[in-house]
Amino acid sequence: MMMNPPDLSSEPCHPDLLFMVLYARVTFPLPESRLLMLGELSHHVIMILKQLPRRNGSVLLMVTALAAFRLALIQLQVSSIKSDNLTRACGLVRKAAAQGAKIVSLPECFNSPYGTNYFPEYAEKIPGESTQKLSEVAKECSIYLIGGSIPEEDSGKLYNTHPGTVSYMLKGAYCRVGLGICYDIRFAELAQVYAQRGCQLLVYPGAFNLTTGPAHWELLQRGRAVDNQVYVATASPARDDKASYVAWGHSTVVSPWGEVLAKAGTEETIVYSDIDLEKVAEIRQQIPIFSQKRSDLYAVEAKKP
Amino acid sequence: MMMNPPDLSSEPCHPDLLFMVLYARVTFPLPESRLLMLGELSHHVIMILKQLPRRNGSVLLMVTALAAFRLALIQLQVSSIKSDNLTRACGLVRKAAAQGAKIVSLPECFNSPYGTNYFPEYAEKIPGESTQKLSEVAKECSIYLIGGSIPEEDSGKLYNTHPGTVSYMLKGAYCRVGLGICYDIRFAELAQVYAQRGCQLLVYPGAFNLTTGPAHWELLQRGRAVDNQVYVATASPARDDKASYVAWGHSTVVSPWGEVLAKAGTEETIVYSDIDLEKVAEIRQQIPIFSQKRSDLYAVEAKKP
Structure with missing residues (x-):
């Protein structure tokens, strides 16, 4: 089993992949997800290198990403007006791009109040209004846009990003980014698999609440970061104390040292936050836990097809 | 792979196991460890149920332990006088037992200053002065005594508990305790294996320093606790600012909620700290990450013989 970051030299990379919008959907309430990738595909290549066995439709995905970059997390104040959420989200994405961000993440459920009772009203087709707008703004700004999640309607069924079942990996010549949604962050194994596969940054759009937020939100991020010696980032909606589900907020970026x-x-x-890949290498040299793992005693193993 | 705490009912247990002293030793500087268990074996059964494949002599070990109990961690001020360290360690063990502690842990390198230059002078045979004294006090107090570590001499070679290579598991009818030494705590997989095997408490005698202590000591404990929904405890030597290796101190007990x-x-x-096994069950029900792990996508696997 490979414990060190893998050699990427033999794998194709696509530096011309300038943007994409990722969407996951999971059947609500029963989990069944699929991954949609939107955007201008004419010359922006999206490449699925590997796909793990699907159960409930979840996938692990690797596509080419950027090298060094500035990361921006949009902590959007989600209102009850979808068009307003979209307009303000796009405005903040433009603002982040103007500040030099190359990868921008929106929070979980950014265009709708959070809660299953809202989904019938807010759900839309994919492609649809929201994904179209995100695609446009991602292209306009030449950024990677991690689209958080939205309620989706397809063939009369409602979908939502469902905690614990969806994960992706962006891969590039210089930087690999692992993605999870919200509750995914509780599963150490997912982050360990990402680290084994060379990720240096994990991004979790998510909405913890006022119980789990103060107890675990920062702890889980810092734990994933120090255990895997990666950057970890979370993008939460802003808090709305009048909402039926009150998000914790506190979108965060943590260094591979756990700071x-x-x-x-x-x-x-x-x-x-500026992501410094040298920092990752430096810390992995300083505390060489990857090379010191006792693979004779234990191993985290990804299940491949 | 078993993700839930295993059913222990079919496995033999030994409630009459009243005390034991555990010692690990690892070749210094090259790792080669073995495990010694000392104590009154005439009627106190020590049982090796399973032993994982050895590389560099490390073992995973399960023996019967107590049910519910009070835990005590001895944060000893280690002096340069071995007999004084031993006398004070035993005195503090008696004090802890008088307060109702049933499992007591000493810190790493408790009878000698910490550092390889001290080991030739402080090393002793096993059984020897230190282990004999610990065996006596453990028996006298009817407790489990986790003996931290000591420098050891055997056949002209020096041994020390060496970070990252030694691990044990105590097992009982009601509570399983996983043990690691110091740097072991950085390896998430070890704790994950312990959790898979039903541990509700992990104990790490250890001596972090003034760099890694403030950065990672508490974070790693809280991370192990919340990821595995177990109690985590660490036993450090007290700080001695004049020592060549200055220990961080801050021996800690963390709940399965990460508090x-x-x-x-x-x-x-x-x-x-009183270990409440109901609390473990309650939290595992509240956030059922064990049953929700995606074993189709990833798994932590212990390598068995």
Whole structure:
């Protein structure tokens, strides 16, 4: 089993992949997800290198990503007006791009109040209004846009990004980014698999609540970061105390040393952090846990097709 | 692969196992460890149920342990006088037992200053002065005594508990305790294997320093606790600012929810915490990550003989 970051030299990379929008959907309430990738595909290649066995439709995915970059997390104040959410989300994405961000993440459920009772009203087709707008703004700004999640309707069924079942990996010549949604962050194994496969950054759009937020939100991020010696970032909706589900907020970026580099409060804001891949290499040399793992005693193993 | 705590009912248990002293030793500087178990074996059964494949002599071990109990961590001020360290260690063990502790842990390298230059002078045979004294006090107090570590000499070679290579598991009818030494705590997989095998408490005698201590000591404990929904405890030597290796101190007990239940400062002290196994079950029901793990996508696997 490969414990060190893999050699990427033999794998194709696509530096011309300038943007994409990722969407996951999972049947609500029963899990069944699929992955949609939208955007201008004419010359922006999206490549699925590997796909793990699907159960409930989840996938692990690797596509080419950027090298060094500035990361921005949009902590959107989600209102009850979808068009308003979309307009403001796109505005904040433009603002982040103007500040030099190359990868921007929206939060979980960014265009709708959070809660299953809202989904029938807010759900839309994919492609649809929201994904179209995100595709446009991603192209306009030449960024990678991680689209968080939206309620989706397809063939009369409602879908939502469902915690614990969806994961992706963006892969590039210089940087690999692992993605999870919200509750995924509780599963150490997912992050361990990402680290084995060379990820240096994990991004989790997510909406913890006022119980799990103070107890575990930062702890889980710092734990994933220090255990795997990767950057970890979370993008939460801003807090709305009048909402039926009150999000914790506090979108965060954590260094591979486990330090909080940037952290929002509860209000709408953009969190920025520069991702320094040298830092990852330096820390992995300083505390060489990857090479010291006792693979004779234990191993985290990804189940491949 | 078993993700839920295993059913222990079919496995033999030995409630009459009243005490034991555990010692690990690892070749210094090359790792080669073995496990010694000392104590009154005439009627106190020590049972090796399983032994994982050895590389560099490390073992995973399961023996019968107590049910519910009070845990005590001895944060000993280690001096340069071995007999003084031993006398004070035993005195603090008696004090902890008088307070109702049933499992007591000493810190790493408790009878000698920490550092390879001290080992030739402080190393002793096993059985020897230190292990004999610990066996006596464990029997006298009717407790489990986790003996931390000591420098050992055998056939002209020096041994020390060496980070990252030694691990044990105590097993009982009601509670299983996983043990690691110091740097072991950085390896998430070890704790994950313990959790798979039904541990509800992990104990790490260890001596972090003034760099890794503030950065990672508490974070790693809280991370192991929340990821595996187990109690986690660490036993450090007290700080000695004049020593060549300055230990961080701050022996700690963390709940399965990730809360710090008890935490020492830097001075010599005893940390107590009552281990409530109901709490483990309650949290595992509240956030059922064990049953929700995606074993179709990933798994932590212990390598068995």
